[in-house]
Amino acid sequence: MKLRDENKIARIYKATLKLVKATGLSGVTMQAVAKEAKIATGTLYIYFQNKETLIASLFQACIKNSQGSFFKNYDAKAPFKVGFHTIWLNVLHHRLLRFEESLFIEQAFHSPYIDEQIKVEAKKMFEPLKELLARGKKEHLVKDVDNFWLTAFMIGSINEISRRVNYYNKKLNPEVIDLNFQLCWDGIKA
Amino acid sequence: MKLRDENKIARIYKATLKLVKATGLSGVTMQAVAKEAKIATGTLYIYFQNKETLIASLFQACIKNSQGSFFKNYDAKAPFKVGFHTIWLNVLHHRLLRFEESLFIEQAFHSPYIDEQIKVEAKKMFEPLKELLARGKKEHLVKDVDNFWLTAFMIGSINEISRRVNYYNKKLNPEVIDLNFQLCWDGIKA
DNA sequence: TTTATAAATGAATAAAAATTCATTTAATTT
DNA sequence: AAATTAAATGAATTTTTATTCATTTATAAA
Numbered sequence: 001m002k003l004r005d006e007n008k009i010a011r012i013y014k015a016t017l018k019l020v021k022a023t024g025l026s027g028v029t030m031q032a033v034a035k036e037a038k039i040a041t042g043t044l045y046i047y048f049q050n051k052e053t054l055i056a057s058l059f060q061a062c063i064k065n066s067q068g069s070f071f072k073n074y075d076a077k078a079p080f081k082v083g084f085h086t087i088w089l090n091v092l093h094h095r096l097l098r099f100e101e102s103l104f105i106e107q108a109f110h111s112p113y114i115d116e117q118i119k120v121e122a123k124k125m126f127e128p129l130k131e132l133l134a135r136g137k138k139e140h141l142v143k144d145v146d147n148f149w150l151t152a153f154m155i156g157s158i159n160e161i162s163r164r165v166n167y168y169n170k171k172l173n174p175e176v177i178d179l180n181f182q183l184c185w186d187g188i189k190a
Numbered sequence: 191m192k193l194r195d196e197n198k199i200a201r202i203y204k205a206t207l208k209l210v211k212a213t214g215l216s217g218v219t220m221q222a223v224a225k226e227a228k229i230a231t232g233t234l235y236i237y238f239q240n241k242e243t244l245i246a247s248l249f250q251a252c253i254k255n256s257q258g259s260f261f262k263n264y265d266a267k268a269p270f271k272v273g274f275h276t277i278w279l280n281v282l283h284h285r286l287l288r289f290e291e292s293l294f295i296e297q298a299f300h301s302p303y304i305d306e307q308i309k310v311e312a313k314k315m316f317e318p319l320k321e322l323l324a325r326g327k328k329e330h331l332v333k334d335v336d337n338f339w340l341t342a343f344m345i346g347s348i349n350e351i352s353r354r355v356n357y358y359n360k361k362l363n364p365e366v367i368d369l370n371f372q373l374c375w376d377g378i379k380a
Numbered sequence: 381t382t383t384a385t386a387a388a389t390g391a392a393t394a395a396a397a398a399t400t401c402a403t404t405t406a407a408t409t410t
Numbered sequence: 411a412a413a414t415t416a417a418a419t420g421a422a423t424t425t426t427t428a429t430t431c432a433t434t435t436a437t438a439a440a
Contacts, residue, residue: 001415002406024301026216040419111214152350153373160346179335183343187377191385192436230389
């Protein structure tokens with residue numbers, strides 16, 4: 001019996017992300033995905049029931065992937081600023097390195113392919129960050145502002161950095177990264 | 191001779207924006223637009239040569255529209271903080287009130303419908319803000335950071351506020367708006 | 381009024397995209 | 411090495427979407 005080439009799902013995801021970056025979600029056709037992934041169109045339907053399933057599965061994979069990266073090396077017991085800096089850098093690096101995924105998440109979020117259920121899950125992504133900010137407020141290091149807005153502030157500014165790096169292919173170096181962190185830090189600090 | 195109903199273009203734009211919010215750009219079909227605008231499909235082609243033209247025209251209209259709002263009541267001669275606050279509020283209000291347009295711009299930006307030329311134009315939108323920030327730096331009120339990153343910081347955090355207000359239909363009141371401004375202001379100030 | 385002209389219509393057509401399926405290929409088991 | 415099984419293929423089919431066009435409708439000018 002011929003075995004499934006499990007590596008194929010990764011190829012399909014990669015192809016889809018590449019197409020989303022190049023043409024947006026509206027440019028993603030099953031034929032184009034198959035061609036990019038160098039498989040036959042029919043093969044797509046062995047791995048995914050239909051287009052909706054493909055998009056929804058990739059969406060969940062991207063969310064999971066983000067969660068993994070954001071809190072890598074994060075130690076909840078480290079001093080507040082250390083922890084905050086770690087997460088800030090992790091989010092930035094993830095967005096920069098996996099810009100296609102961020103783009104896909106944004107576009108898929110507003111497509112008919114993703115249902116409410118999945119969106120609710122996606123929202124839980126930043127729980128550990130919210131806990132850290134709560135602690136920062138207790139320690140009087142962070143402004144007394146609702147976590148909802150503090151995270152919006154942090155994530156929003158990071159997203160825009162990565163968007164601009166990618167759109168205008170601006171280069172980042174450690175010094176510039178530091179300056180950008182300082183903007184965010186001065187914003188949230190009490 | 192029957193005259194063109196110029197109001198129809200506005201109806202078409204409105205319908206397109208509504209559909210983009212509901213289903214993303216990939217859900218925008220000419221039939222759906224026509225139905226939503228309560229005109230016949232053929233009529234769409236009287237006003238726009240084809241789908242690409244419709245999307246590109248709306249994109250330009252949205253950009254122009256933004257430019258108008260962002261610098262409304264802005265006085266380049268007012269004290270720095272006053273001017274900055276005015277623009278910050280204008281951008282926020284525009285994003286909140288015309289969220290569908292922001293969404294459309296984001297999605298269209300990465301679609302095959304918008305060519306490089308138009309994107310370059312869109313980039314010039316924030317020129318007056320950059321001038322203001324340059325002045326702020328001269329007056330030692332603003333951190334010595336490249337305007338590119340200062341605007342990214344400001345615009346990114348505002349965008350995320352409006353995104354969250356719309357996604358999670360969180361309410362904003364003047365007090366919360368002030369808190370959010372404070373985050374941004376403390377971030378950029380020297 | 382009548383005529384002329386362009387807008388508006390929506391069914392028909394063309395084009396593009398999603399999905400299926402009969403056939404082939406490759407790996408595993410007997 | 412034959413039989414078995416599921417993966418892989420890609421052309422054919424179905425479905426959806428873009429675009430056209432013959433016809434109707436409304437308005438301005440004659």
